[in-house]
Amino acid sequence: MNDRYAPGPQVTEPPSLNGRWQRDPALRFGTKLLKTWFPLWGSMSPLRDGAENDSTLLVRIVARTKVAEDENVIALTLADANGGPLPMWRAGAHLDLLLPSGRMREYSLCGDPATSDYYRIAVRRIPNGGGGSTEVHDTLTIGDTVKIKGPRNAFPIALPGFGSTATHLRFIAGGIGITPILPMLASAERLGLNWSMMYTGRSLDSIPFRDELTQYGDKITIRTDDTHGLPTMAELTGGSPTTGPAPGTAIYTCGPVPMLEGLRTYLRDRPDIELHYERFSPPPVENGNDFTIRLTSTNDEITVAANESMLTALRRVNPAVPYSCQQGFCGTCKIRATAGTIDHRDMTLTDTERDQGYLLTCVSRATGQLTLDI
Structure with a gap:
C-alpha cells in the first residue's frame, strides 16, 4: 500500500483486552484525566474523535x-x-x-x-x-x-469456506442495483464458485451493463417487467415454486425497496438461507411517532410524521439541507440539537458527539419537540 494511504495515528482508544468494551474504559478515563489536569498532555496526545478524520x-x-x-x-x-x-x-x-x-x-x-x-x-x-x-x-x-x-x-461478500457455509451463491439485481453486484460476479467467477443470477428491470433498454454481462453466459437470467411481468420470489431466488431456494444458498441482492422487502418476508422462516442486501433508498420508518422540530434560525416549527424521516420533513422547508446515504452511516446530515430528547437510531456517532447533542436527521427521531441549530 502506498504510504499516502497508510493508517494515521490512533484516533480512538483500543478495545479492552477481554473484548467486552469497544473502547477500553480504563484508557478512556486515563486519557480524559490527563487532558484535564495536564494541558501539555492534551496537546501531545494523538487521541481524537474518529469523526474528525475527513480525508479526501x-x-x-x-x-x-x-x-x-x-x-x-x-x-x-x-x-x-x-x-x-x-x-x-x-x-x-x-x-x-x-x-x-x-x-x-x-x-x-x-x-x-x-x-x-x-x-x-x-x-x-x-x-x-x-x-x-x-x-x-x-x-x-x-x-x-x-x-x-x-x-x-457496508455490503461485503462472505465467500463459501471463508466466513460462509453456503454452497451456492445467488445474485439478484434490480436495475441500477447491479452496481455492487458486478464486482461480486467477477470475484465469484475468478474463484470458480458455484453461482447464478437473476437481473430484473422495467425494460431491456433500461438495464445497465447488459453487454458486459454476456461473458457469463447462461449463469445470468435477464427478466424484464414489460415482457414477463413482475417476477415471483421463487423466480428471483432460483428456487422451486413450492419449496423455495435450496438449503445452503447465500443470496446477495440490491434493488428497489419492494423487491428487498418481498425477499425479506419470503425468506423470514428460512434459517438455512443467507440473505445479504443493500438499499439505495431510505428504509421504512419502524416504530415511528409524530414529533416536531424547531429551527433556531427562523423559529419555524415542522411536524415530522410517524412514517417519515426528520430529513424528509426538513427538506420540505430547506431542500438544500445536506444529506447522502439516508441510512444513518455516512454522517453527512449530522446536526446539533440544543433542546429535546433524541432517539438515536444510527451506528455512526460517537458517545462524545451524542453527549454534545448531535444527531443524524435521516434516521434519528425524538419525543416531543427538538430544537435544531439550523
Missing part, C-alpha cells in the same frame, strides 16, 4: 460511458489525479463523491477490485431526485477533477 482524495474522470440503451445511466472511470495507485477495495464497497455544488452522494464501485489503477461508478439520472444524479449527468465530463471519500464497505 482528488481523482480525475478519465472515461465517461453510457451503459444503458435509454441513456439514463452513465459510468464514470476515476483515476488518481496525481497518477498514483488508488486504495484497495473489495466487492460491495462504495465511495462518497463530493460534487462541485457541495452535494455529497454515495455510489457503489462497479469496476474490478483486482486493479488499483482506477475506480468505476455508475449513476442513473433521477430527474425528480435530490439533484445529485442530474449534476453528475449534466456537469461532469472527461478531464474534470472531483474529490472522493472512501472506499467503505
Whole structure:
C-alpha cells in the first residue's frame, strides 16, 4: 500500500483486552484525566474523535460511458489525479463523491477490485431526485477533477469456506442495483464458485451493463417487467415454486425497496438461507411517532410524521439541507440539537458527539419537540 494511504495515528482508544468494551474504559478515563489536569498532555496526545478524520482524495474522470440503451445511466472511470495507485477495495464497497455544488452522494464501485489503477461508478439520472444524479449527468465530463471519500464497505461478500457455509451463491439485481453486484460476479467467477443470477428491470433498454454481462453466459437470467411481468420470489431466488431456494444458498441482492422487502418476508422462516442486501433508498420508518422540530434560525416549527424521516420533513422547508446515504452511516446530515430528547437510531456517532447533542436527521427521531441549530 502506498504510504499516502497508510493508517494515521490512533484516533480512538483500543478495545479492552477481554473484548467486552469497544473502547477500553480504563484508557478512556486515563486519557480524559490527563487532558484535564495536564494541558501539555492534551496537546501531545494523538487521541481524537474518529469523526474528525475527513480525508479526501482528488481523482480525475478519465472515461465517461453510457451503459444503458435509454441513456439514463452513465459510468464514470476515476483515476488518481496525481497518477498514483488508488486504495484497495473489495466487492460491495462504495465511495462518497463530493460534487462541485457541495452535494455529497454515495455510489457503489462497479469496476474490478483486482486493479488499483482506477475506480468505476455508475449513476442513473433521477430527474425528480435530490439533484445529485442530474449534476453528475449534466456537469461532469472527461478531464474534470472531483474529490472522493472512501472506499467503505457496508455490503461485503462472505465467500463459501471463508466466513460462509453456503454452497451456492445467488445474485439478484434490480436495475441500477447491479452496481455492487458486478464486482461480486467477477470475484465469484475468478474463484470458480458455484453461482447464478437473476437481473430484473422495467425494460431491456433500461438495464445497465447488459453487454458486459454476456461473458457469463447462461449463469445470468435477464427478466424484464414489460415482457414477463413482475417476477415471483421463487423466480428471483432460483428456487422451486413450492419449496423455495435450496438449503445452503447465500443470496446477495440490491434493488428497489419492494423487491428487498418481498425477499425479506419470503425468506423470514428460512434459517438455512443467507440473505445479504443493500438499499439505495431510505428504509421504512419502524416504530415511528409524530414529533416536531424547531429551527433556531427562523423559529419555524415542522411536524415530522410517524412514517417519515426528520430529513424528509426538513427538506420540505430547506431542500438544500445536506444529506447522502439516508441510512444513518455516512454522517453527512449530522446536526446539533440544543433542546429535546433524541432517539438515536444510527451506528455512526460517537458517545462524545451524542453527549454534545448531535444527531443524524435521516434516521434519528425524538419525543416531543427538538430544537435544531439550523
